[in-house]
Amino acid sequence: MKKLLLVLFALALLPASCSKRSTKIQYMPDMADSPAVKAHESYLERPEGAVTSNALYYPATPAGASAILKNPLRGAPVTDEILAKGQWAFETYCAVCHGPQGKGDHSLSKEYPLVPPNITTDTYSKYTDGELYYRITFGWANMPGYGDKITDEERWPLVLYLRKLQGKL
Numbered sequence: 001m002k003k004l005l006l007v008l009f010a011l012a013l014l015p016a017s018c019s020k021r022s023t024k025i026q027y028m029p030d031m032a033d034s035p036a037v038k039a040h041e042s043y044l045e046r047p048e049g050a051v052t053s054n055a056l057y058y059p060a061t062p063a064g065a066s067a068i069l070k071n072p073l074r075g076a077p078v079t080d081e082i083l084a085k086g087q088w089a090f091e092t093y094c095a096v097c098h099g100p101q102g103k104g105d106h107s108l109s110k111e112y113p114l115v116p117p118n119i120t121t122d123t124y125s126k127y128t129d130g131e132l133y134y135r136i137t138f139g140w141a142n143m144p145g146y147g148d149k150i151t152d153e154e155r156w157p158l159v160l161y162l163r164k165l166q167g168k169l
């Protein structure tokens with residue numbers, strides 16, 4: 001009985017192994033035929049001359065930022081929606097040190113050994129949008145940078161909200 005089963009099993013396999021098909025079906029070829037990556041190489045290496053289309057190029061200094069970085073939201077009227085975005089970012093990331101109105105008077109500012117300044121004074125309202133954007137992105141002296149936490153799209157509304165707190169909008 002066992003032998004018979006074995007023969008039947010072998011016969012069942014026969015058509016598959018003797019098939020004339022020259023190309024075999026390959027399941028998930030990407031996994032089997034993935035390009036080989038050697039040590040110290042990367043899949044992600046860009047072809048020579050390619051430029052990242054969504055890269056942001058930052059100037060090296062605040063003065064450079066002042067000259068080069070222009071607020072893209074300045075062309076049109078500043079809407080409540082834009083200000084609401086800025087307010088959200090300010091209250092989420094900045095108010096903890098600079099206070100809800102930016103006057104450096106939040107409770108944490110009493111505990112924090114490095115006093116966060118009142119950023120609504122003339123000193124700071126004279127900064128250009130580009131310069132404020134730059135300070136938010138990279139921080140300044142004792143102030144931490146927020147470039148990795150606040151996206152580019154959120155930073156410009158934040159600059160405008162700062163202007164509102166400064167009474168310049």
Ligand code: HEC
Nearest residue numbers: 093094097114115116117119135136140141142143144146
């Ligand atoms: C951890 C506390 C802290 C947080 C959070 C913080 N700041 Fe500051 N900020 C400081 C301190 C401290 C300074 C003073 C820096 C110095 O001169 O040493 C400062 C300085 C500044 C200045 C003036 C920079 C200059 O040129 O002197 C601006 C503008 C500013 N902060 C904006 C912001 C904004 C906008 C946010 C939110 C994205 C923010 N800060 C979040 C602590 C903080």
